[in-house]
Amino acid sequence: MSDSNITITRRDFLKKMATTSAAATAYSLFPGIAFSGLDAFNSGTSKLAWKKTPCRFCGVGCGLLVGIQKGKAIAVKGDPSSPVNRGLCCVKGYHSIQALYGKDRLKKALIRKNGKLVEVPIQKALDIVAQKMKSTIESHGKDSVSIYGSGQWTIPDGYVASKLMKGAIGSNNLEANARLCMASAVTGFITTFGLDEPMGCYEDIDHANTFVLWGNNMAENHPVLFSRLLERKQKQKDIVIVDLATRTTRTSFASDRSILFNPQTDLAIANAICYELIRTERVNWDFVNKHCSFKKGKTNIGYGLEEHFKFKDKAQDNSLKEYKHFLKDYAPEKVEALTGVSAKDLRFLASLYGDANRKVMSFWCMGFNQHTRGTWINNLIYNIHLLAGKISTPGNSPFSLTGQPSACGTVREVGTLTHKLPHGVVMSKKARKLAAKIWNVPLKRIPPKPTHHTVSMFRALDRGDIRFMWIQVTNPMVTMPKLSRYRDGALKKDRFVVVSDVYPTPTTDIADVVLPSAMWFEQEGMFGNSERRTQHFERLLEPPEDAMSDTWQLIEVARKMGFKKLFPWGKETYIQDIWNEYRKFHDSPKHAMAPYEELKKKPGVMWPFVKGKETKWRYHGKTDPAAQGDTFDFYGKPDHRAWIWQRPYEPPPEMPDQKYPFWLNTGRVIEHWHSGSMTRRIPVLHKAVPHSYVELHPQDAKKLGIQHGEQVRLVSRRGSLELSASINQRARPAPGQVFVPFFDEGKLINELTLDAYCPISKQPDYKKCAVRVEKI
Amino acid sequence: MNSDKSQFRTGLPFIIICVILFVAVAFILGEALRYGLKNQTSDSVEHTFKKSESIILAEGGSFLSQTNAPSKNSQPNSRHLDQFYHRRAYPGAPPIVPHPVDSDMNPFASKCLTCHQHGGYVPKFNAYAPVTPHPQLVNCRQCHVPQVQDELFKISMWQKPKPPSIHQSALPGSPPYIPHSLHMREKCLSCHSGPSAIQSIKTTHPERVNCRQCHMVLQTTEQWERP
Incomplete structure (x- = not known):
């Protein structure tokens, strides 16, 4: 088969070149005039600059290079120097910059007049917000105002919100949407290890040969990491990927084994694996005896459906004997019917975790976290890894994935939750003292008691305990469960809702004031991803018209409320100044953050960052600067041990029945x-x-x-x-x-x-x- | 007789040159393949350059063994450059999937690569399949998505940047530059050769497999000056 009849010959080509490209060639001799070959898109004098930024979307935190030309973002490449994605993105990342250019972008502040949103100058809108916040506090008390933020907040956004609510106003009414996606991962880490966030990192993928995905459609929701698994599989024969799920997805088709289980029974499966590890004598007893303790908590703990529901768990010492006895109910044959997983498959799973020649990584995300026993199932996956001794070493890694670009960086590390401070919890006097010192506020201003978590906060808005809510970078009128109650509540008389966003949404539909926000790299900021990596991005574009960063909106309102002394930063350097102040909270080898200059240079830096070095694996003396000795040291707990929790299967509050099958x-x-x-x-x-x-x-x-x-x-x-x-x-x-x-x-x-x-x-x-x- | 002789006289050196060329090409190809295979195991970022070089060499001649062909009566669709860019949000963006797909649930390379690994004629679409420059990435739908409708959710003010002009050379007749990044597009011949290649960017000399011997990506607009 030949295509010579439709291809110009080399001679024709040369002729054509000589005649038609003469002019272009001449131009090309003068760089800066029209050297079109030099910029990818051939648009004359204006240079194309490629700038680094983390992706705007999920918690994987891919490094992108964004092409900026004539004040616009025009193209995206994966950053080959980013250790996260090594140059590859997903379809969202490649097209992410188009999200800046929707025609209905919010560019002006809006206030509601006679039921309709009308444009006002931004300063006037900020005045109204500050006045309303002040007058609500005067008439209903500090705890009648609240801020509801986001895992898409930049680190400075979250830090300023925390300082405003907890340090200036003196209320713990600060929450973020990460409560809806990450909270169980946090309590899982805290209860088992005493400190939040993973011990390992994405590099574990390069060392592990076994990957177990628990209720996690990674091929669609963390595609770039999933492709790293698939790449491993192509290069190494003994790689095994198991998809353990309630639904057959793309991930199932790309895995070696797809095992379906009944909803909620992951609790029983995890316990069955632990039972099998003990029965088949595959427990790493040397590790368990030296580095673990056994605990149990309360059972039959409820579901939070009652209006003023309260619950506090209590850790009790447990013995190995009692734990073994407890596990007897989870022998594979006994839980086959409950879980829908055959005893053979349960033993297969245990054999993967127990095999001395296998390095195992477990991945999970919303399947575990959005779970009425979310903390328990997070504990149980750690139990498996602890019993097998497969943790905190390259390739042995229970890994909690995240869904938002800065759920870790902002909500978990800055602590924009009702019970948290940038370091430690509000209940701890030591943590309050540190915050009071760094913020230069009286200690008694920071209240020692948490107020409302997210669901409770929206219930309080409905009841009228909260009268003012400022929502930033999130869309709760799409994402709250049992939505109609919370929408109706927000629309009640005498409720004032401020929404900062970049587009009209169902949440701006219920707002009394809408503030136009700068989006992504229209402002300077930092995100923190799932593997403890903090990534800085410059301000690469001007925000449209009156739009400003969420950080600056908060600063303006704080100043208008009379807190100028606490928010003294100038517009040119405020991000750097905030970072430097925030870093003081994490001044220890357990959580030290990189200096600003370091962040600007690198495609992300992993904390703890000590003596110029990142920490890839925590809790091991050889890799973690905070660990003592040259072996494992789970220093987050007072006994320097990781806790193996006895957590049973309990059913969910609502299950299919005849009427709702x-x-x-x-x-x-x-x-x-x-x-x-x-x-x-x-x-x-x-x-x-x-x-x-x-x-x-x-x-x-x-x-x-x-x-x-x-x-x-x-x-x-x-x-x-x-x-x-x-x-x-x-x-x-x-x-x-x-x-x-x-x-x-x-x-x-x-x-x-x-x-x-x-x-x-x-x-x-x-x-x-x-x-x-x-x-x- | 005379004319036969003269033909013989001019023909013989031609044949000799052909034989020499053939041997040389075969040798280079063999070396290139060996070099390529030897180096493909390295995966670190620092080795990307070396790796891409080797792949370019190793991929040489992938179309020399094209077997699928359209039936005599059919007129395979030929691809055009404007259509090529129409399918991308910006030059360099992953193209959409312009045809219906069999399975939304199992969209991995095992299916896509049937047509897109080596190309060739696909009777179902009466077209030559374009060849992927990165067959090692198997979660195809991570980046390439089919479109099920034309209407937008809200109007977009996105302006597509102009594609690079082609045939840009420093001197008349000198080898043109590569006007795009080579990241994930190291296999030049997948787009610039074979029956699915767009005519205006098709190489006239696919047999010269070491593309970057003559064509290079320009990295700077600044002229060199002595420090």
Whole structure:
């Protein structure tokens, strides 16, 4: 086969070159005039500059290089020098910059007048916010105002919010949406190790040969990391990937084994694996005896559904004997029926964890965290790794993935939660003293008692205990469970809601004041990703019109309220100044952060950053500057041991019954990110997945007489929603289950979900409630 | 007879040159393949340059063994440069998937690479499949998504940057520059050769497999000056 008839010959080509490119060639001899070959996009005099930034979307924290030209972002490349993604992105990352250019971008402040949002100068809007905050405090007390932020807050955003609420106003009414996605991971870490965030890092992927994914559709939700697993698999023969899930997804197809289990029974599976490790004598007793202690907590702990629900766990010493006795109920044969996993598969899982020749990484994200026993299941995965002694060494790594770019950096490390301070908890006098000293405020101003976690805060807004709420960088009118209650509550008379965002959303729809925010690299800032990596980004673009950074909005309002002395920074250097002040909170080898200059230079720096060195593996003397000796040291706990918790299986609060026979599971798709306010404005992503849908198992669809694409109605005890049926498309739920993505503000699935939460972490469970499916 | 002889006289050196060239090409290809295989195990970032060089060499001639062909009556769609850029949000962005896909649930390379690893004629679409420059990345739908509708959610003010002009050379007739980054696009021949290649960017000399012997990516607009 020849294509010579349609290809110009070399001679023709040369001729053509000589005649037609003469002019272009001449130009090309004068750089800076029109040396078009030098910039990728051939647009004359203006240079294309490639600048580093972490991605705006998920918690993986890919390093991007953004092409900036003529004051606009025009292209994205994966940063080859980033150890996170090594030059590869996902479809969201590659198109992320298009999210800056939606036509309906908020550029002016808006206030509600006679039910309608009207434009006002930004300074006037900030005056109104400051006045309203002050007058609400005067008439209803400090705890009647609140700030609800986000894991998409930059580190300076969160730091200033914390200083304003806890140091200036003196209220612990500060929460962030990471409560809805990360809180169980935090309480899991704290209860087992005494300190938050993973011991390992992404580099573990290069050392491990076994990957167990627990309820985690990594191929869609953490695709760049998943591709690192697949790359390992291509290069090394003994790599095993197991997908342990309630739904058959892309991840299942790319894995070596796909094992389906019944919702909530991950608790029993984890205990069954521990039972098997002990029974088959695969426990690393040397490690367990030296570095672990056994604990138990309260059982039958409730679900947070009651209006003023309170719960406090209590750790009690436990003996190995009692723990072994407890595990007898979880022998594989005994939990086969409950879990839906065969005894053979349970033993297979145990054999992977127990095999001395295997280095095992476990991954999980929302399946574990959005769970009414979220803290428990986080504890249980650590139990497995601790019994096997596979932890804190390269390739042996229980790894909690995150969903937002700075859930770790801002919400967990700065501590923008009701019970937290930038270092330590408000209940600790030592932590309050440190904060009072660094902030230069009276110690008694920082209240020692936590107030409201997120669900409780929105309930308080509904009841009227909270009258003022300032929401930044998050969209709770799409993402709160049992949504209608909280929307109705926010709309009540005498409630004042301020929303800072970049686009109109269902949350700006309920706002009294809307503040236009600078987005991503229209401001300088830092994000912190899942592997303790802090990443700095410069201000690369001007924000549109009146839009300003969330940090600066908070500073302006704080000053207008009379707290100028606490927020003295200038507009040119405020990010650097805030970073330098914040660093003082983490001045110890357990959590030391890199200096500003270091962050500016590098594609992210992992903490603890001590003597110019990052820490890849914590809790081991050879790799962690805070650990004593040359072996493991779990220094987060007073006994320098990691705690193995006895946590039973307990059922969820609502299960399918005759009237509501299906489990409802909610989640994400690769094309969209969270509530969709950014990704739906990216043409390629919206055109790929324009609307939400409900996935059904083909057997269930057949029984109900539903064809793919037909409209169906989902009904729960809280609400109903019409959606088109999706059968055997993106994924397939198990029989008796349905799945709905939550990105679509036109199809609010959270009208149906239940606001039950883990009593320890207070994180709601978006993965399990009961619904009925009706054919329309 | 005379004319035959003269033909013989001019033909013989030609044949000899051909034989020499053939041997040389075969030798270079063999060396290149060996070099490529030897170096493909290294995966560190520092070795990217070396690796990409070796891949460029090793991939030489991937179209020399093109076997699939359209039937005599069919007219395979030929690709155009404007269509190439139409499928990308900006030059260098991952292109959309412009055709229906079999499985949304199992979209891994095992399926996509059937057509997109080596290219060739695909009767179903009456077209030659473009060849991926990075077949080692197997979660294809991580970056490439099909489009199910044209309508937008909200109007976008995104302006697509102009694509680079082609045939930019320093001197008349000198080898053109590479106007794009080579990251994930190290295998030149996957786009610049073979029946699916766009005519205007197709190389006239795919047999000269060491592309970067003559073509280079420009890194700076500044002229060199003695320090």
